[in-house]
Amino acid sequence: MSSDKSSRCERGSERSARKTVISKGRVVDPASDFDEIADLLVDEDGLIEALLPGGSAEIGDAEFIDAAGQIVAPGFVDMHVHLREPGQEYKETIASGAKSAVSGGVTSLACMANTDPVNDSAAVTRYIIEKAQEAGLANVFPIGAVSVGLRGERMAEFGEMYEAGIVAVSDDGMPVADSALMRRALEYSRMFSLPIIAHEEDCGLCQGAVMNEGATSLRLGLKGMPSAGESVMVARDIELLRAAGGKLHIAHISCAEAVEMVRVAKRQGLAVTAEAAPHHFTLDERAVEGYNTNAKMKPPLRSPRDVEAVCEGLADGTIDAIATDHAPHHRDEKACEFDCAAFGIVGLETMLPLSLELLRKGVFPLSRMIDAMSSAPARILGLDRGSLAVGRPADIVVFDPDAEWTLIASELHSKSKNTPFDNWTMRGRVTRTLVGGRSVWEQQV
Amino acid sequence: MLEVLNAAQMRRALTRIAHEIVERNGGTEGLALIGIRTQGVPLAERIADAIASIEEQRPAVGAMDTTLYRDDGGRLGSAARVEPTEIPFDIEGLTVVLVDDVLYTGRTIRCALDALVDFGRPAAVQLAVLVDRGHRELPIRPDYVGKNVPTSRSQKVQVLLSEVDEVDAVRIEEAGDGGE
Amino acid sequence: MAVSERINRHLLGLEGVSADDIEVLLDTAEALTEVSQRDVKKLPTLRGKTVVNLFLENSTRTRTSFEIAAKRLSADAVNISASGSSFSKGETLEDTARNLAAMSPDAIVVRHPYAGAARFLAEVVSCSIVNAGDGAHEHPTQALLDILTIRQHKGRLDGLKVTIVGDLLHSRVARSNLYGLKTMGAQVCLAGPPTLLPAEFEQYGVELHYDLAEAVDGADVIMMLRVQRERQDGNYFPSLDEYARYFCLDEDIVGRAKPDVIILHPGPINRGVEISSTVADGRYSVIMSQVANGVALRMAVLYQLIVPGAEGIRGSTLAATGPATGAAATGVVVADATAAGAAATGAVVADAAAAGDGEKLGAATVAMGGRDGS
16 A cells, blocks of 8 residues: 555545555454454454454455554444535535544444435435445444424334444434424434434523623623523423433534433433533533633533533533534635634544543543543444454444644645644554455545 | 033023013013923923013913924924913904023924914014024024024033923033933 | 733633722723813824624614724724624634634734634634623623723722622623722622522622512612513513513612712613613713713724734743743633733733734644643
8 A cells, every 4th residue: 555645535435455454553442342452453354353362363465454553443433513515515524524434443323314405305315325425434324304304393214224224313503392203203203213412502591692691691791591401391302202202312422411400310210321522521601701612502501510510421421422513614604703703622533532531531541531422322323333353344443542643734735724622732543444454444544 | 411500500591581672572562482392391480580570560371283284294203292372362453572491403483383384373573582592494593592502413411491401401412411 | 911911911801800800991091081072082002903893683772882992092093883793694703713823913802702712713813802791791891891980989889789680690881890899809799680680699609589679779989781572572581661660770678778988870761661761861860971981892802902012022921931831821711811821821821912813723732621620
């Protein structure tokens, strides 16, 4: 393989006909409770063939990857991504989003339905899957809409979309405001075992609001969203779940009260799961100071107390998964008055170093981190991913947990550059990403 | 450091100026003094006092701040503090004597003349200064001078008044003299 | 040192502005009140300077006040308002700002419906920005003229009890007054219904009251805020009538204050809603001197920001502080513009602002990364 550039993406059409040996890395697979220095063998079909003691594998003519001093883990599964295609290709395309993903170690992603047209039919679902296959980098799993056109009125055809390949349903970007619709969706989704991913926002409480409600919003004169704007909906949906059954997944959980509700619901045995976004455990509302539009998102960056609660939730498993809520926006949608700016930031390429920061702070051990980034989301979506068990597809990330680098927004692989982490010194970097045994990303260090 | 006027000399100079003003204007009728902030204001008060001890009547005294009329703000190194201009009488038709401590380039006086016409149309404007140190850059000449002090441009003329500085004196400092 | 250097050549708000700077502005305004009594109400100070009044939200009073202030200092005042500007044709604020900047104004006075808009402008253009009200954030010149009015009537600010009443949540005037009054040593007390007076106001070290009479007790100054009819639709209170029942300042309540209390109102007044007619027209009311002070105060602000020959100052500051690296210096601009401006950083800021339009937005995140970064 030529490597004249510092990093490289390979087209998916090139099939690997060789075996691959990832040598002497610390292989961490929470799904099989494995954590040892080992050689990982991938067979010609792109499946995991064997895990052998470090340095013992016979290389032969296999593709050799030296992972000494690095961590080898199941490729990350980001269950909350906005790819913008079809409809808003100026922000992101499936191809650019997939490239951004693999450069951040994400081998599988689930993309939200709020495209234009909305993914509320099998036609759109199939379009996304085809486009993703053309791009050939990451595995893309579409999420269908709960309601037709995300309008919150009539239920979309879950069955048709399910057969076309969706892995969950969500109106993300919008809450399902109508409780009756939410109830029916939970009930109906049981036919297909589809989780409902809930964007929890009370429209009345959050109307016209642009950041967290609190001391900072008061000082800046910006309209705030109270935590209750999220937690009342979490409470409602947990109660609907209790009555209706199904699977409820709370998207981008951000406030302490909501985390506690999920904790209690889980204890009661309800089929509820949750995810948190790296920005919600890295930044708090003070990042908005100076009217930084790259600190504007939904749910908003909360108080330091909420950040702590999210960390605790990740540590004790109340929050199952880390998901980026990767939300690309064009520069013009951010270079404006704070009130007018679009909500959301890109996240695929910063997920690993920001999560490692929690590891370094002692919030969780490495195995839990990888569980939250790979195994848990795969489990929630019912994907045959997120594990390095023999016979599984070889979706693998190799990363150096201590490599320091500076994030330069303009150099992101995503089409959009809306990140609040521009110029941050990051620690931890993906050096190699394999999808189905193929090397799709390589970072020279 | 050279002292060019001590307290007694300053008092005599101001008394002489008072006499000259009265003599030249034939009394105090239609006469007003306007001191230029900051040092010109106490000097105007003292001259007015001296005039009052000569004549029966003390002329009206006003105060003027010329900061906002300056054309050299930048060279001052900063935007100076602005003090109020207080002219509690109508200058229309009066003979106004502008009073300042040191006459140098003449630019401050130009500012004062600009400012004065914004308040009305005096019959005549005269200029009294305690020290004339030369180096005029504008066609301006004083009508009453306490003392002519030839200086070089690098020298600094320091006027101390008891109202603020506890002593009355005029001193010349070389550049970098440090003073005090 | 000139006030212009210390407040970074912009007046974006009173948060973080020092007592010294406020005092210089008040003193200057005081010195300038006399100009309005002259026959010739004009000073040559800002001759040849251009002041753009960019009013993207309606406000005849404030705009007129700034326009008169600019004209009394001989500056050329250009008014751009929301209707009729390209802004109403969908031009972004960034484009509007860059277009204006290309015309080399010396200052832009901006009124905007959104919080942070003045600061946004300060980041994209290189001239002085005066915030004439941005959303619910700040309205520093209104607060300064209120504070000037109080000082004129009371002779001091330190130790006064000032009660601010009404829609604190949405009031930029209240926020600016809060910062200014606290900085000048006044004791501030806030009163309003809990919907308009969130507990987060406690972060300023002020007293919160839901009972008007209690709040007014022993006050030296009462500042009434205008109540917007729209708030009724947001259910912040049931009706203007009910609001008036609890928060209308009448003679009885004024009686609880000190006998020499003065009453301020930024206008326009809703008679019978936040203030009764007898009180509005009564002997305590200083509303008219507020209006008169408005012009002088705005003259003072324009004068202190647009120093004649200011380029000379910046040049010498640059030499004095040594070579400031672009990123670091612009970082300071952003970090410093609302935070307390120490004199030393203020100097650097003057350079950064002179450095031109480049990369200020990027610098905002640099500054933030510096704080939160690993």
